[in-house]
Amino acid sequence: MFNKDELDKFYRYAISLSKNGDLAYDLLQSAIERYLRKAGDSIGNPNAYLRMVIRNLFIDHQRRNKIVPMISIENNEILDSELHLIEPIDDRFMDDILMDQQEIELLTKSLAPDESELLYLWAVEEYSTSEIAVITKQPKGTVLSKLHRLKIRIRQQVSETTLSINET
Amino acid sequence: MSQDKQPLKQALKNHYFNWSLTDEQVQQLQLKLDANAESEINTNETKEQPIFSRSKYLWLSSMAASLMIFFILFGKPQSPELVTYAYSDIKKDAIFHNGLDKTISEWLGVKNIPPFPKGFNIEMSKFCQLKQHPATHIRVAGITQGTAHFFFHQTNSDLTPKMSRGFENDMNWRVIKLHEDLSVLVIYSQDMREQAIQHILDGMLPEINV
Numbered sequence: 122m123f124n125k126d127e128l129d130k131f132y133r134y135a136i137s138l139s140k141n142g143d144l145a146y147d148l149l150q151s152a153i154e155r156y157l158r159k160a161g162d163s164i165g166n167p168n169a170y171l172r173m174v175i176r177n178l179f180i181d182h183q184r185r186n187k188i189v190p191m192i193s194i195e196n197n198e199i200l201d202s203e204l205h206l207i208e209p210i211d212d213r214f215m216d217d218i219l220m221d222q223q224e225i226e227l228l229t230k231s232l233a234p235d236e237s238e239l240l241y242l243w244a245v246e247e248y249s250t251s252e253i254a255v256i257t258k259q260p261k262g263t264v265l266s267k268l269h270r271l272k273i274r275i276r277q278q279v280s281e282t283t284l285s286i287n288e289t
Numbered sequence: 290m291s292q293d294k295q296p297l298k299q300a301l302k303n304h305y306f307n308w309s310l311t312d313e314q315v316q317q318l319q320l321k322l323d324a325n326a327e328s329e330i331n332t333n334e335t336k337e338q339p340i341f342s343r344s345k346y347l348w349l350s351s352m353a354a355s356l357m358i359f360f361i362l363f364g365k366p367q368s369p370e371l372v373t374y375a376y377s378d379i380k381k382d383a384i385f386h387n388g389l390d391k392t393i394s395e396w397l398g399v400k401n402i403p404p405f406p407k408g409f410n411i412e413m414s415k416f417c418q419l420k421q422h423p424a425t426h427i428r429v430a431g432i433t434q435g436t437a438h439f440f441f442h443q444t445n446s447d448l449t450p451k452m453s454r455g456f457e458n459d460m461n462w463r464v465i466k467l468h469e470d471l472s473v474l475v476i477y478s479q480d481m482r483e484q485a486i487q488h489i490l491d492g493m494l495p496e497i498n499v
Binding site for chain 1: 300318
């Protein structure tokens with residue numbers, strides 16, 4: 122049904138949300154249980170279904186534990202008329218930002234789950250912004266806006282880190 | 290620490306590819322997937338049956354009293370790490386209500402552990418990790434009140450006989466060694482009667498003097 126590579130992929134997606142290996146495994150396990158219960162109802166796209174269940178379970182988990190909401194507080198609304206002002210998000214987007222693994226670790230920890238999920242879907246799964254918009258149930262403009270804001274923030278974060286290293 | 294800087298996208302890929310399921314985790318998930326799609330949900334009727342003998346009750350009461358005196362005299366011992374991990378798992382799994390999963394049922398069969406006595410509703414069952422060791426977590430509701438958690442795990446040498454029971458976060462815990470490489474950690478709420486726990490253990494582990 123799902124091979125190891127696919128299971129790993131779901132596990133990593135769950136990690137992008139939860140940033141915790143144990144919780145990610147629990148989410149995956151429960152998502153599979155739900156999938157098996159639903160399997161009789163002819164699920165059109167099992168991968169998409171499983172990813173959606175992981176996402177919903179994570180949101181439930183946050184609500185239950187009264188953790189800050191999954192959505193970052195920044196206003197990411199963007200008007201369709203402003204879309205052309207945003208640079209295209211292609212393979213080279215954010216290529217000018219160079220990071221080592223330790224910096225990446227700090228970065229992923231500092232992001233809100235929705236931001237972390239967005240970066241994961243874009244960078245690791247290599248989904249287009251339109252696909253991410255469908256997966257995360259947001260307008261495409263919001264996805265574009267979020268990615269651009271993230272780029273600015275990450276660049277700022279990197280330059281601050283570099284500055285503090287140089288100062289020391 | 291690696292000082293190699295890479296473009297963000299590649300660095301993120303490398304970061305996430307460091308995360309993979311262990312072989313054991315994959316095996317557990319594959320077991321689930323291979324099993325029947327329908328998870329079994331325990332809908333046992335809560336038919337009463339004689340559970341407690343008066344003599345056992347008295348024996349347990351005196352034991353509980355002795356333990357209380359021990360704690361008053363020597364203070365509360367710190368719970369082992371395994372117990373702490375189990376508490377966090379309980380919290381994490383609170384949202385799940387999948388009943389007795391078929392793979393768990395099969396696993397209990399493989400380990401020769403008889404089914405839970407009738408009347409106790411299995412609310413949740415799943416494989417989990419305690420201190421990065423695989424474990425099986427089963428949450429059981431008491432007949433009238435309370436909740437108990439059973440964590441079957443590899444026998445842990447860190448748990449000396451002196452550390453086989455305790456109290457933390459308003460819940461009692463006990464560790465019972467089933468055989469050389471399998472133990473069960475039982476954590477139960479205060480409103481779950483001690484006798485009910487004893488009854489479950491007696492039913493499930495008749496050959497073991499718990």
